[in-house]
Amino acid sequence: MGSLTEENYIKSIYALSQATGEVYVSELAKKLEVKLPTVNSMIKRLAAKKLVAYAPYQGIKLTEKGKKEALGIVRKHRLAELFLVKVLGLGWEEVHDIAEQLEHVNSSRFYERIDELLDYPKFDPHGEPIPDSSGKIHAQKGTSLSDLAEGLTATITAVTEDEKSFLDHLNAKGLQIGDSVTVMKREFFDGSITLQHKSKKEILLTHQVAERIWVEV
Amino acid sequence: MGSLTEENYIKSIYALSQATGEVYVSELAKKLEVKLPTVNSMIKRLAAKKLVAYAPYQGIKLTEKGKKEALGIVRKHRLAELFLVKVLGLGWEEVHDIAEQLEHVNSSRFYERIDELLDYPKFDPHGEPIPDSSGKIHAQKGTSLSDLAEGLTATITAVTEDEKSFLDHLNAKGLQIGDSVTVMKREFFDGSITLQHKSKKEILLTHQVAERIWVEV
DNA sequence: TTTAAATATTAGAGCAATCTAACATTTTAT
DNA sequence: ATAAAATGTTAGATTGCTCTAATATTTAAA
Ligand SMILES: [Mn+2]
Ligand SMILES: [Mn+2]
Ligand SMILES: [Mn+2]
Ligand SMILES: [Mn+2]
Numbered sequence: 001m002g003s004l005t006e007e008n009y010i011k012s013i014y015a016l017s018q019a020t021g022e023v024y025v026s027e028l029a030k031k032l033e034v035k036l037p038t039v040n041s042m043i044k045r046l047a048a049k050k051l052v053a054y055a056p057y058q059g060i061k062l063t064e065k066g067k068k069e070a071l072g073i074v075r076k077h078r079l080a081e082l083f084l085v086k087v088l089g090l091g092w093e094e095v096h097d098i099a100e101q102l103e104h105v106n107s108s109r110f111y112e113r114i115d116e117l118l119d120y121p122k123f124d125p126h127g128e129p130i131p132d133s134s135g136k137i138h139a140q141k142g143t144s145l146s147d148l149a150e151g152l153t154a155t156i157t158a159v160t161e162d163e164k165s166f167l168d169h170l171n172a173k174g175l176q177i178g179d180s181v182t183v184m185k186r187e188f189f190d191g192s193i194t195l196q197h198k199s200k201k202e203i204l205l206t207h208q209v210a211e212r213i214w215v216e217v
Numbered sequence: 218m219g220s221l222t223e224e225n226y227i228k229s230i231y232a233l234s235q236a237t238g239e240v241y242v243s244e245l246a247k248k249l250e251v252k253l254p255t256v257n258s259m260i261k262r263l264a265a266k267k268l269v270a271y272a273p274y275q276g277i278k279l280t281e282k283g284k285k286e287a288l289g290i291v292r293k294h295r296l297a298e299l300f301l302v303k304v305l306g307l308g309w310e311e312v313h314d315i316a317e318q319l320e321h322v323n324s325s326r327f328y329e330r331i332d333e334l335l336d337y338p339k340f341d342p343h344g345e346p347i348p349d350s351s352g353k354i355h356a357q358k359g360t361s362l363s364d365l366a367e368g369l370t371a372t373i374t375a376v377t378e379d380e381k382s383f384l385d386h387l388n389a390k391g392l393q394i395g396d397s398v399t400v401m402k403r404e405f406f407d408g409s410i411t412l413q414h415k416s417k418k419e420i421l422l423t424h425q426v427a428e429r430i431w432v433e434v
Numbered sequence: 435t436t437t438a439a440a441t442a443t444t445a446g447a448g449c450a451a452t453c454t455a456a457c458a459t460t461t462t463a464t
Numbered sequence: 465a466t467a468a469a470a471t472g473t474t475a476g477a478t479t480g481c482t483c484t485a486a487t488a489t490t491t492a493a494a
Contacts, residue, residue, distance in 0.1 A: 220480075220481090222480080222481065223480095251481090251482070251483090252482080252483065252484080254482085254483075254484085255481070255482055255483070258480095258481080258482085259480095259481075259482095262480085262481095273489090274488095274489060274490070
């Protein structure tokens, strides 16, 4: 197990390389809010520890060892978030920042007990899958709400963003995991969509918001 | 709020200066498992931040500001320990090491909710008082079992040591907070004592153990 | 009261993690 | 194809926290 900083790099590399399998120094620098040379020197350290594979001017990839460590941290993060919601009664919009800290707690006992108390959950409060203790994860993501055709009805399964401001926005619109929504109108000009929702009210979402909401038809 | 390292120094200074109001560099070095010059240089930094008062070759004292910060950390540590026992079902012997990590979590929401869930507890699983959110603490310690006269019966209220090996030892002897014990014999030679306990068995404790157990007659 | 032992401080160094400034490479635009 | 822009790397410095070796002060012993 590495330092807190190292764990945060590994986790970010994992998250940002999900799509293409690799991530660039500049993307990491932005995400971690540090300068490029800082990332550059850390990547070299991680490479020396065989956690990432990297050649100058190329994308950064996690090794198997790195991936395993990343999944362990993601597991702790998501278990912590669900725990904070289910046991401590916090809102889904306020748990991410606390989980950022709890994910670094080094205690298998602690996470075993949380896992058991929550009855071995499969998803976190944002609908993201929780890797099991061996690192297996079910990455079934379905469709983005921004791609759902007009007239179709679907159920919200996840949001791929857990920043407070985003979730506060959804709370204000009254949207939650499990809600059924129907796309009434998709605007060609800006990609915004109008939804019919159980609240009976029509809800307007910008593309920026809709693309972070995932649904199952 | 300072760094994790700084918080650990402040907490140790608080703990070790309880008795006399001050603590020496060598005592801190031993407790924190670092060398003397390490403590020396850190103390200077803490003094620059007005967290401790210190003059070369003199004892180290916490300032009011330092004391306030120490009590905040102690509060979080003890709330965490009780939470781990009451909510997660861990044993009193295994919670200290986890609490050492949780005490550094920076989230008032997290600790507010734990406090509420536990119904604003006054004591941790080892019988140590939990400072309230303003830093007030009830330091009623009573008598050490090592000072209890032969023939007297008293109730165990606290243990002033939460290392696993010590608590494992008490578990093996069957002693718990709240138990009633009677001193049958006190040995002059080595300070060891023999107790009568609800388990009906006689229990022999060395002085080293008895002095860490506190009772109320 | 002089010496020895214990304790504390200073000097100088190393590593992790960060930065700025300068330089190099790769990608994109003209 | 060349220039400009974007991206990445190297060099060198800083801060926090730690160390060893050398020196100083205080306390205890002879
Ligand atoms: Mn999160
Ligand atoms: Mn989440
Ligand atoms: Mn403890
Ligand atoms: Mn305790």
